[in-house]
Amino acid sequence: MLSPQPPAATYRIQFNRHFSFAGARTLVPYLQDLGMTELYASPLLKARRGSPHGYDVTDPTSLNPELGSEEDFTALTETLRQHGMGLLLDIVPNHMAAGAENPWWLDTMRNGPGSPYAGFFDIDWNPISPGLAGKVLLPILGEPYGKALENRELTLEATEDGLWIRYFDHRLPLSPGSSGRILAGWSRELAGVQGRPPLPQLTGLLNMLEKPAPDFVHAWVIFWRLYNTYPWIKTFTDHKLDVFNGKKGVPQSFDRLDGLLSEQYSRLAFWRSAREKINYRRFFDVSSLVSLRMEDEKVFEATHSLILNLARSGQVTGLRIDHVDGLRDPYSYLARLQDRLSCRGDLSSFYVVVEKILGDDEDLPTAWPVSGTTGYDFLNTLNGIFVDRCGAAELDRLYTGLTGSGEDFETVVYTQKKRVIAELFAGDTRTLAHRLGRLAEEDRWGREFTLAELEQALVEITARLGVYRTYINDFNVAAQDRFYIEQAAAGGMQGNPSAGPACKFLKRVLLLEFPDYLSPDQRASWLRFTMRWQQFTGPVMAKGCEDTALYMYNRLVSLNEVGGRPGTAGIPVEEFHRRNKIRIERWPCAINATSTHDTKRSEDVRARINVLSEIPAAWERRVERWRQWNDSQKPLLHGRPVPDENTELFIYQTLVGAWPLQEEDMADFGNRLRAYLVKAAREAKVHTSWLYPDPEYESALEKFVTSILEPRDGNLFLQEFTRFQKITAYYGALSSLGQALLKITSPGIPDFYQGTELWNLSLVDPDNRRPVDFKTRVRLLAELKEEDEKAGGGLHLAQTLLSCWPDGRIKLYLIYKALNFRRAHRDLFITGKYIPLAATGHGQEHTCAFARRLESCWSLTVVSLLLAKLQISNRSAHCEDGLPETGFLPGKAWEDSALILPAQSPGRWLNIFTGEVLNANREDGKNTLPLASLFHSLPVALLTSE
Structure with a gap:
């Protein structure tokens, strides 16, 4: 394990043509003010045109021009440097895009095993399927090959850069032998056309093509000039192409094109059936992403040259390795990467994290030269303590x-x-x-x-x-x-x-x-x-668990997360502490994530749904009522109502988690919800799927959701649901504050996905890639900083922000204060001891607390848990139908509870959020802090000994 120079906090940005280097550059001052030390970027190398994510790389030797120029990138990294920040870059060593935009793949399709790039891709050139020796099966056809051919969907076309096979948006190159033979034949015929004066260029072209190793590229340049100069040559060529491409209704007219296609180094196939014969390794089952043979040193050097140069120049200060499990030998790859990095200046401890999903009690191999994972293990542990077991x-x-x-x-x-x-x-x-x-x-x-x-x-x-x-x-x-x-x-x-x-x-x-x-x-x-x-x-595992089972098992979907265990009943606080202690011993600089571009739900959506575990009886009663009220809204498909019980429960939980806080967000919510439910249904693969979509079922599902959300008289469901969700939204928000603080102060490096510094109610991608309103965030933070400075302590500000919690400023304020405290005390949170703390009294089951200590520097993190359940159990609280009232808990809920401090801890503490000074009590030989004082103003507390 490395001893890296880690960031204090990272902020993930999803770059694409709508959010460029220049756009990110304007955010740098804001991110610095927020407390970030690293901009965590999605892949920035050249990708498919219009790529929304950058994981479909087409050229790893250049930056993505859709994001800006090299000068724009340099300006961004220079601005980061000026603000004391670095760039953590996501890279994709496992795969590249399989298409004409990828020059290496294009050359392989043109020249087959003889291409200098053929060994770059994980292709089986001698597969067990007959007829595929020396060929690559390309599953790009939307229907069986014979049908596509005789429907004239496959055509030979002449363009400025040669002869190609066209299939809608796909362009496939002809082999040099096929191209040369066709061009030679056309040239001979053109040279013999009666009534036309001889063209010296045609004679020269024929001589060039009849050589043992003709230069087809040069020959085509000559031919294309003739094609565009002489109308009779253009007419001849266009006619030849038209005849070559066959005539609908005349099957034998396609024989020549069929024969031409059989000569190529690729074989075209129907995407649905080709999965049984495909002979190249893909990213999961995505045929448009071809895996690389990264174990080959030549492949490594070719794909990492730019990345290593950026690291050498200091423009990139850390790397995230995408899908490390796809590599043949992850350890050897990571060792080679660190070896190359250490040879480029003072980079012997370069910061590297890997996207690795760990199972129960599985540990990252300790020999790997990395700083840890990208944080799904932490995410699921943290989320688990907010579920009532x-x-x-x-x-x-x-x-x-x-x-x-x-x-x-x-x-x-x-x-x-x-x-x-x-x-x-x-x-x-x-x-x-x-x-x-x-x-x-x-x-x-x-x-x-x-x-x-x-x-x-x-x-x-x-x-x-x-x-x-x-x-x-x-x-x-x-x-x-x-x-x-x-x-x-x-x-x-x-x-x-x-x-x-x-x-x-x-x-x-x-x-x-x-x-x-x-x-x-x-x-x-x-x-x-x-x-x-x-x-x-x-x-x-990814397709069977992440992309199927997690959409089928809908008991409490807040647990249905990447690397999660939906069948469990949450995680005890003691287990949270145990895992944190292991983390600080083995991986103190791993990423602490709560939302990512791959999470099934944002942290705030999960927090709301978690609340259902605190009110199971009230939830059950409502589900039964809603099912009765909405039964008449279910369309019948083949005699069965849509949705079934499992899907209906999934819908209600999704509504609880994602219901907008602001009225202006309701306009788009219906469209977002319908698109999400169709995707979820296809992933579940029960009634529809990506392989075999059922438009009738999907339409019925959308119709049901539209109907139950219609604001009409007599819609009892909508009336009750809107009241109910206010309760889950409120207590979910309080839990979200606790998650944010625990993420920032636990062992590891806190990471924030774009936009999550305010309430973010996003669902799985592409929903979580929607544009972020950064202008509002920049304005709100500037106002909060000004108010905080004027307040000179923050108690009134904290109370005001909590009372206006739906606007999200309370979350922004908490993150701003905690991150800046962490940045000012980096060593405390990287190398300081982690000391779990217990509480006494009624609140002990509703508290997660720990101390961090480095010599004389101390901090205390104290977070309240399961507040809806605590509110209900509080005798003075008014509960209607098993539901707690919304409103922060009165101090008497904690009046018999105290936090037990370590023996040698200070007696005087400053609350970072409120500016309050708290003095420890001495009871029964122990130093304690009353929980009623700690949670007087906020459901969380961050204390320092300063």
Whole structure:
């Protein structure tokens, strides 16, 4: 593990053609004032035109011109430097865009295995599918090949840069041999046209094309000049193309084009069926993103030259590695990266974090030369302490009774992983099975297995693997990797006895438990197979869990997050502290995230939905009433109402989480909600899917949602829901404040996704990539700074902001104060001790607190939890139908509770948010602070010993 020079806080910006380098530059003073030290940028290298995210890189050797010029980028980084800030850059080593905009891919499609770039891409040039040797299967057709051909959707066209096959927006280059042959034939015919004077250029062109190795590029320049100079040559060429492209209704007229296509280094195929034969590794199942062979040093150098230069110049001060699990050998890649960085000036401890989704109790390999993950592990731990564990258990009963399904989440994941293996990764599975079959043939205990048995074992063990992947890269198998593989194999043998013997053999292969008689080459083949399998398991988990199961299991969807465990009942505070102590020991500079560009819901949406666990009985009563009131609004499709019970519960929770705070945001909410629900339904793959969309179902779903939100007389649901959501919105906001403070002061580097410094009620992408109103944020922060300086302490300001909580300024104020305190005390929060604190009295179950200490410098973080439940339990609180009133808790709710301080802690404390000075009490030999004093004005407190 590195000892990096970390940021104090990062702010993630999603760059695209609508938000450029120049736009980011104007934000730098604001970000500095907010307390940020690093601008955390989405990928900035050249990507597909119009890319909304930058992950579809087309040229890693240049910056994306849609974001601005090199001078604009330099101006941005110089402005960052002037403000004491750096640039944390997201890079994409796993894949590139597969299309004509990518010159390396284009050259590979034109020249096949002979292209100097063919080895850059993870292509199987000798696949098991017949007829694909030396070719790449391109699943770009919207219908079967024969139909597309005879519908004249595939055409040969002549353009300034050569001969191409056109399929709507796709352009595919012809091989040099095909292009040269066609051009030579046209040139001969043109030279022999009667009644036309001879053209010396045509004679020269023919001589050029008849050479053993013709220069087609130069030849085409000559021909294109003739084409645009002589109308009769243009007429001739256009006629030839028209005839070549066939005539609808005359099948034999397409024979020439069919033959031409068969000569190319690519084979075009229907996207839906091609998944069984595709012979290049993709990013998950996205055929338009082709994976790179990053283990090849030439590929590494070619794709990282610009990135390393930016790091050498100091313009980039940190790197985020996207999808590290897609790499063949993540450790070797990261070691090579750090080696190249350390050779470029004083960068021996360059700040690098990896996008890695950890399973339960899984730890990032400690040998990796990185500072940690991008924070999904922290996100789920933090979110879990705001879920009431008793209430979550009651929600189990509601969910089971409503849906009739008793399946736990792990079973759902297993089932859906098997499903996506069959539907999305059939070709990858079959290729792995054939490779395993070759290994079995060389093993006296394995040669009796059929290919079907080996494939079944592959499916079972992959579907039961409890993590995204293992990291075996040599003949030494780490204990953690062995545990997960043995666990998966045992599950496969127990759950599917018929697959038991093959699972046992596969387990031996994956754990490299060789028989003595295998040669060194055969042993190396086992290792190659294992490393290839490791690249396969991550996409299966991502598509089976993240993009299917998380949209199917709807008990409490605030837990349905990347790397989350929706079947759990939250996380005890003690577990939060345990994980934080491990974090400070092993990964003190990992990212602390709460919202990202990939989260299923923003932090504020999750916080609202979490409140339902505090009021399970009231929630259940309302769900039952809403179902009755809305039953008549459900369209019937094939005799069944839409939506079903599971989807209906999902809709109600989504409304609770995302309902706008401001009236002006309601106008667009309906459109956002409908688009989100269609996406969620397709991801769930129950009634519709991306592979097989059902427009009738999707239309019925949209109709239902539109109907229940219509502000008409007699809409009892909408009337009650709007009252109910005010309660969940209020207590969700209080929880969000607690999340923000814990993120800032816990071990790790706090990260803020664009716009989340105010309330942000975004759903999954593309909803969370909507433009951010930065002008308002800049204005509000300037006003808050001025008011804070005038207040000279902040108590009145804090109370005023909390009373006006819907405008979001209270969140902005908290973040501003806490981040600036953290920036002023960097060492305290990076190297200071982490000391969990307990409370006494009734409030002990509603408090999360810890101290940070570095020598004589101390800070205390104190956050209230589950305030809706505490309000209900407070005897003086008025509760209607099991719901708490909205309004900050009176001091008497905490009157018997105190925070127990460490023995050697100071006796005098300053509240950063309110300016109040608190003196510790001495009770029963312990120093304490009354919780009633700590939470007198705000539901959170950040104290310093200064």
